[in-house]
Amino acid sequence: SQTIHQWPATLVQPVGSPLSLECTVEGTSNPNLYWYRQAAGRGLQLLFYSVGIGQISSEVPQNLSASRPQDRQFILSSKKLLLSDSGFYLCASRREWANTGELFFGEGSRLTVL
Amino acid sequence: GESVGLHLPTLSVQEGDNSIINCAYSNSASDYFIWYKQESGKGPQFIIDIRSNMDKRQGQRVTVLLNKTVKHLSLQIAATQPGDSAVYFCAEKAQGAQKLVFGQGTRLTINP
Numbered sequence: 530s531q532t533i534h535q536w537p538a539t540l541v542q543p544v545g546s547p548l549s550l551e552c553t554v555e556g557t558s559n560p561n562l563y564w565y566r567q568a569a570g571r572g573l574q575l576l577f578y579s580v581g582i583g584q585i586s587s588e589v590p591q592n593l594s595a596s597r598p599q600d601r602q603f604i605l606s607s608k609k610l611l612l613s614d615s616g617f618y619l620c621a622s623r624r625e626w627a628n629t630g631e632l633f634f635g636e637g638s639r640l641t642v643l
Numbered sequence: 644g645e646s647v648g649l650h651l652p653t654l655s656v657q658e659g660d661n662s663i664i665n666c667a668y669s670n671s672a673s674d675y676f677i678w679y680k681q682e683s684g685k686g687p688q689f690i691i692d693i694r695s696n697m698d699k700r701q702g703q704r705v706t707v708l709l710n711k712t713v714k715h716l717s718l719q720i721a722a723t724q725p726g727d728s729a730v731y732f733c734a735e736k737a738q739g740a741q742k743l744v745f746g747q748g749t750r751l752t753i754n755p
Contacts, residue, residue, distance in 0.1 A: 561741055570651055573745040580741060600721050630675045630736035630743050634686030
């Protein structure tokens, strides 16, 4: 099965500072990759997904961006963080050839913007 | 559709009782459905899935029921245990789509 690594696990950043969250995947190749955000006590909001290197689809307008420099690497970035960017960020992976929709999730990165 | 801005509804059950968690979906083109369990501070974990050509699927202590007529999905947990305390999310995927759309989630708490 797949293993999703996310880091850092916890991050406290001031408003206006940059952000870089990294996600790497083991145990599969050519995965579809996803970034979700979860506010405290809320559901999962899809931010970005990627079906291949350099291919990024954005689901919601925001000051975040995503990049996929390698097949199993997915990065979430911001040039200037806002208070509203605080949340629990989850990276997920799905086998490109899978005939199911099952996603494998990482353990998340908790971001607090002060 | 997604309800990411809403507070999670809560379901409280006695230990040992059966739990039923419900989910309504909106896309009649969805052909694959999945339940996830998320413990506090962790990423969601797969519980069970079902395709639209089925009405029921059973796993270990869990059963998923799908009613396509009313676009309703439910998760039944038998003999609920303290370790079942978590937030449960349903998700749907349309045929050919690249993404799962998650429901708002339900927080399950177990009373001793």
